[in-house]
Amino acid sequence: xxxxxxxxxxxxxxxxxxxxxxxxxxxxxxxxxxxxxxxxxxxxxxxxxxxxxxxxxxxxxxxxxxxxxxxxxxxxxxxxxxxxxxxxxxxxxxxxxxxxxxxx
Numbered sequence: 001x002x003x004x005x006x007x008x009x010x011x012x013x014x015x016x017x018x019x020x021x022x023x024x025x026x027x028x029x030x031x032x033x034x035x036x037x038x039x040x041x042x043x044x045x046x047x048x049x050x051x052x053x054x055x056x057x058x059x060x061x062x063x064x065x066x067x068x069x070x071x072x073x074x075x076x077x078x079x080x081x082x083x084x085x086x087x088x089x090x091x092x093x094x095x096x097x098x099x100x101x102x103x104x
Contacts, residue, residue, distance in 0.1 A: 029057040031068040038072035
């Protein structure tokens with residue numbers, strides 16, 4: 001959503017190019033990039049819609065794909081509780097470090 005809840009207008013030169021490129025070009029997205037994008041969504045519906053759309057790209061594993069989505073969910077959960085100073089959301093062994101917090 002944009003200003004005052006207005007829908008974002010994402011149509012433009014770059015989105016038109018991307019629409020055309022998706023049919024003709026293999027587009028790679030690193031799983032860490034996916035996590036960074038997904039953790040930015042505050043609204044659950046926007047998160048899910050974007051997750052489904054982004055999963056259509058060819059994902060390049062940088063870490064475990066499950067860990068990518070879980071890390072984004074953890075970040076969003078922490079932010080909803082007022083924790084905003086999270087610097088590293090993806091750490092190998094993340095489930096061990098967060099298991100006591102009910103995040104894993």
